[in-house]
Amino acid sequence: MTTTRRRFVQGGLATGALVAAPATIRAQTTPPVERTIRAVLHGDLRVFDPIWTTANMTSYHAGMVYDMLFGVNDKYEPQPQMVSKWSLSDDRKTYTFELRDGLRFSDGTPVTAKDCVASIRRWGARDGGGQHMMARLADTPVKDDKTFQIVMKEPYGLVVEWLAKAATNVCYIMREKEAQTDPNQQISTIIGSGPFVFNEGAVVQGQRYVYDKNPNYVPRSEPAVMTSGGKVVNVDRVVFENIADEATAIAAIRAGEIDMIEYPNVDLLDTLAGEKDIKLEVLNKQGQLGWARVNWLHPPFNNVKARQAMLHLIHPTEVMKATFGDEKYFRGCSSLFGMGTPMENDANIDWFKTAPNIEKAKQLLKESGYDGRPVVVLQATNIAYMNNAANLIAQWMRQAGFNVSLQASDWGAVVTRRAVKAAPDQGGWNVFFTSGSVNAFGNPVSLSGHAANGEKGWFGWPSNELHEQLRDKWAGAQTDAERKQIAREIQQNAWDFVPHLYYGQWFQPAALRKLTGLIGMPELIPFWNVKKG
Incomplete structure (x- = not known):
């Protein structure tokens, strides 16, 4: 069935079951329009496990609900994110990491060193950099609830770079329970460590995916830069709208019914020219x-x-x-x-x-x-x-x-x-x-x-x-x-x-309507730091 603008508008407040999708926390309230961002991204979200697949839509989803041990700044330099401090031994084989205070999953349970080690090991089984690192790994001992180590068989200078990279597969931190899932099988539950909660109850499979502000997330104090710094959420809800018909999406953003189109059809960009509330911006400068x-x-x-x-x-x-x-x-x-x-x-x-x-x-x-x-x-x-x-x-x-x-x-x-x-x-x-x-x-x-x-x-x-x-x-x-x-x-x-x-x-521009603070970067559309109106 072809999506029409009428069907899109009529379905704006619809809810439905997420068929064959992981279980997650269900938020019940509907935030006001001025506190909701609706975005049309490049495709449908079919897979919810960012380790099982490298699909960018899945990584976009994961960036909402999970956090990382390290992020990168605008020079692509690793910066501590969930980590508060870290050190490298004199023989350059042992990395020691300590988690920062206040880290909790969306179910309220604390993030522990065991969760981090399990997440690293699962990610390392699938990711290119992770596989390269794990082939030289000796051990990952947990020292206490907030401290763990990565011990290499030989000096290896890329550990932090791999943990920080934003390119798929990303080392997102899951609960130990989910992270112990066979990396060749998809996880069945989404309990995240990041700034948003996946709202299954408001999802319509194939049409709409909903993320609510995570009340348990404590951002860093530094300004947000790329995937590093304070991931401060300034809205109550973000909705990924799957609108396959490009003309429908263009009409919806002009009417103020959606706030962003990641990849508007270039042939239709002229229809947005002169719209005072819409700007066109290339978010991924490298292309x-x-x-x-x-x-x-x-x-x-x-x-x-x-x-x-x-x-x-x-x-x-x-x-x-x-x-x-x-x-x-x-x-x-x-x-x-x-x-x-x-x-x-x-x-x-x-x-x-x-x-x-x-x-x-x-x-x-x-x-x-x-x-x-x-x-x-x-x-x-x-x-x-x-x-x-x-x-x-x-x-x-x-x-x-x-x-x-x-x-x-x-x-x-x-x-x-x-x-x-x-x-x-x-x-x-x-x-x-x-x-x-x-x-x-x-x-x-x-x-x-x-x-x-x-x-x-x-x-x-x-x-x-x-x-x-x-x-x-x-x-x-x-x-x-x-x-x-x-x-x-x-x-x-x-x-x-x-x-x-x-x-x-x-190098395709995105169309943004009355959105400010959107951080342009490769591999991810980050909805922290963004303000509407």
Whole structure:
């Protein structure tokens, strides 16, 4: 059913059961409009566990209800958040952390060192940086209710950086009970440590997700900067509205029925021009990177020639033109680490200079021994850039000789299906499209999608021993110059074995109505510090 503005307005105060969602505290009162922010974000919220998935919508949800041991400031430097103080032993192997006073979960119980250790261990089983750290971990002893340690087998200088990073997966702190859930299974209860409480009773699955101010949360005293400092909540409620029809969302923000659209359709931005109460602002200054993942577990992309064929057939900017139109909003991307990051380099990018080269793609596909079997391409029709990427890249794949089976659904269904390792004709897949913050791509270790450790890794499950060795080498480097040189080596190797592909980098503004104090950052839309009116 297509959402209309009339249906949206009529449903403004509706409540309903959250089908198959975790249990949580139910707030009963409805705050006034002037104390409520209604935001249309980039997709539906299907998964509530930020460790089980790297989906940005899930991390947005988690940023509302959970807090972090460390945040980052506007220079991406780690800053204590739930931690009050910490130290590193002389041999640089033992980190000792003490929690600050007043930390409580949304059910009123205190946050303890045991909760933190369990949360770190669960996060470390799934996150790229966490996995790298945990492979060198000796122990995580709990000294008392407020003090715990991370003891490494060898000196390891990235512990605090990994705990502080805002790129998915984020090390959010859960109760020990939830954090003891198998990291390959989703949690079933949301009891958070953060500034908001997830209000299940006011949720309408697929349409509306509601967060109320957490009365048990004590913010830090410092000003809010990125994910660090005082996460002061200035409203009583934030509602994530899922409005798939872009024209409906534009009409609603003009009428004052919603307060924010994360990604308004660029073609409709002119309709907002001259609106005195609406401003357009790029929140993620580094931009987003369009990302195509291919499945290494099944033909044809278990063959390197088939993956190289994909590298040559994707046009570096045509998907962006179809989505954003105006070239001021996008650019092509040739670096494995995104354009404009410290690790950006030009190693092994001849393919980019000549792309698209359909004839070269045809040749490589033939050399791969491709047998004509259907190639399942997942198409998220409710997100414009993903929809356009699927349509255009499927067309180019057909021109190169792939037998493409384009399978349409919404993004929530893609998030669920991409975790399936079965063969494509048994519910699995061959290609899906997503995106990530350019900031995240700039780190070859912390981004889960940069791993090439096979079935232990991120969706697509690439495998390359040299790549993993070079990532370890990068993590152990002592200077920025060393890391930049190793990044060149990583990229030189990666564009030969092709772990994944990119289809453009973009800078899309958000539309904000009478909102002030919204902190622009990669990876997250933070609703603390925001005032309405």
